[in-house]
Amino acid sequence: MEVMFLDAAYTGKVKLNQATLDYITKKKYRKIGLYASVQFCNQLAEVEEQLHKLKLELVTSQPDRTHVKGQLLGCDNYHNSLNLNQDVDCYLYVGDGRFHPLALVYLQKDNPQLKEVICNDPISNKMTLMGVKDIETILKKYRGSLIKFLSADIIGVISTIKPGQEQLRPSFQLEKKYPGKKFYYFIDNTVSFDNLENFNFIEVWVNTACPRIGFDDQEKFLLGVINLNDALEAKEILSQDSLFNRQ
Amino acid sequence: MVLYSTEVEKVIERIKKSEAKLVCLQLPDGMKTYAKEIADKISQETKARVLIWLGSNFGSCDIPLGLSKMRVDLLVSWGHNFYHKKVEGW
8 A cells, every 4th residue: 555645734824923022032042943844844944044143043953753843843842852852942833733843852851951931823823932841740740650650560551553652662671671670561552541550560651652641541541651761761751850859 | 734744646646547436535534634635535536445544653653553454455555664674683
């Protein structure tokens, strides 16, 4: 079977509204990390020109799983996936919705300080801001799940069969890292939240499917869930000075 | 006003070129209302039978599985581009 992907580019004009420009000026941000979802990322010429007029330095990158520079995916919620090798004063996201820009907040969870995420939606022509307050409740629960993971003996590891998300083999590293724990591996088409409770011998879950499931769907896991890469570095994550540990 | 470009002409060209007989359309939630218009246009312009994917389209990591077993020749997925999977984990 052949697969054809279409960007579904936004048909309107992509430019920053005055509120966004005024806000960046007021905050005296100088170095901006610019990202957009695929519907907008090929139409950023005018945005770049607007920011250059304000003499701002623009930086961007091509995150690991994306196809073009400046494109942001919702699963870019870990800092190393951005491939951005320099510091910025703030992030600027161009696009609609909250799912994508929230990744820019999540990816800072292990940093000592948060860089503000400014969202400019060309469809509604509105600016919104995102910060720790948008994820603090989730981070508190996630931290509880991470602590629980360290003391748990029986862990359920969830993989899904979708080729883009499947991370079964990397999850086997858990056995080497935690030889005292017993891991049971579960496989599904997509994560069936309703079926989790049927496996009542599991103490806590490790998610290896979409990394946003570990955060956004935290409440659907009554026993708690953490993502695979956090499970592999649980002690290190809990011991550092970070936004995550200050929740 | 159509907010997102559907590029149906590009799809029709691809169907004709590949002589696809069974085509599945996968749209993100924000574009599911476009399904009728796209399906009608493809049916008018090509000989392909059109299926519409009912479920999710969270990303190009989320393409439907099992379509080949149903002899679907072409899956058209809107709202995402090619996904470069990291085999060693996230």
